Amino acid sequence: DQQVKQNSPSLSVQEGRISILNCDYTNSMFDYFLWYKKYPAEGPTFLISISSIKDKNEDGRFTVFLNKSAKHLSLHIVPSQPGDSAVYFCAARFYRSGNTGKLIFGQGTTLQVKP
Amino acid sequence: DSGVTQTPKHLITATGQRVTLRCSPRSGDLSVYWYQQSLDQGLQFLIQYYNGEERAKGNILERFSAQQFPDLHSELNLSSLELGDSALYFCASSVDPTGELFFGEGSRLTVL
Numbered sequence: 526d527q528q529v530k531q532n533s534p535s536l537s538v539q540e541g542r543i544s545i546l547n548c549d550y551t552n553s554m555f556d557y558f559l560w561y562k563k564y565p566a567e568g569p570t571f572l573i574s575i576s577s578i579k580d581k582n583e584d585g586r587f588t589v590f591l592n593k594s595a596k597h598l599s600l601h602i603v604p605s606q607p608g609d610s611a612v613y614f615c616a617a618r619f620y621r622s623g624n625t626g627k628l629i630f631g632q633g634t635t636l637q638v639k640p
Numbered sequence: 641d642s643g644v645t646q647t648p649k650h651l652i653t654a655t656g657q658r659v660t661l662r663c664s665p666r667s668g669d670l671s672v673y674w675y676q677q678s679l680d681q682g683l684q685f686l687i688q689y690y691n692g693e694e695r696a697k698g699n700i701l702e703r704f705s706a707q708q709f710p711d712l713h714s715e716l717n718l719s720s721l722e723l724g725d726s727a728l729y730f731c732a733s734s735v736d737p738t739g740e741l742f743f744g745e746g747s748r749l750t751v752l
Contacts, residue, residue, distance in 0.1 A: 531682075561743075568642060568730055568743030569683070614682060626738045627673060627696045632682035 548615030665733030
């Protein structure tokens with residue numbers, strides 16, 4: 526059962542334009558959502574996050590939007606740069622009692638930003 | 641550099657064999673997570689340890705086991721290996737279970 530889904534395996538945008546990466550989730554108990562970025566031969570690195578009590582979080586060129594009613598979040602990158610080309614993973618945290626904060630990841634979306 | 645160290649980086653072995661993957665978390669991090677990334681798949685959660693104790697279990701096969709030692713490093717043991725076990729295995733650590741996860745570079749396992 527895939528609780529976090531990224532339905533677009535890949536996305537290609539022109540440098541300077543907006544990149545929008547989408548993510549859907551099924552479990553309404555998730556309380557925290559994150560985006561990770563992964564370059565080849567490296568581990569994923571944290572990019573930006575949003576709490577379930579918010580609907581928007583911004584950090585420089587990166588903005589994450591959360592629509593709880595639709596169980597959907599998106600990552601906007603404006604303006605896109607060639608260095609943003611990477612695999613982007615959406616993740617959700619399902620916090621339970623007993624100190625477990627495991628992340629559930631989507632399949633990833635490969636972003637290519639063309640110069 | 642995330643501060644999480646995984647060894648070996650690459651490992652090639654045969655079906656039926658057993659391997660051990662090692663992870664050293666960031667200094668001060670008590671929580672260790674193991675994830676598996678197969679071809680075209682996302683990161684599948686395997687297991688989590690916090691200060692030496694197992695805290696959460698995901699889609700980990702019975703042929704796989706893990707532990708976290710008193711010095712907080714962790715090992716993932718994979719036995720009776722099958723072709724389908726070929727994947728990237730990531731270790732991540734965090735200060736506590738609610739903190740940001742920092743990932744290592746992964747161990748790429750190839751089973752022939």
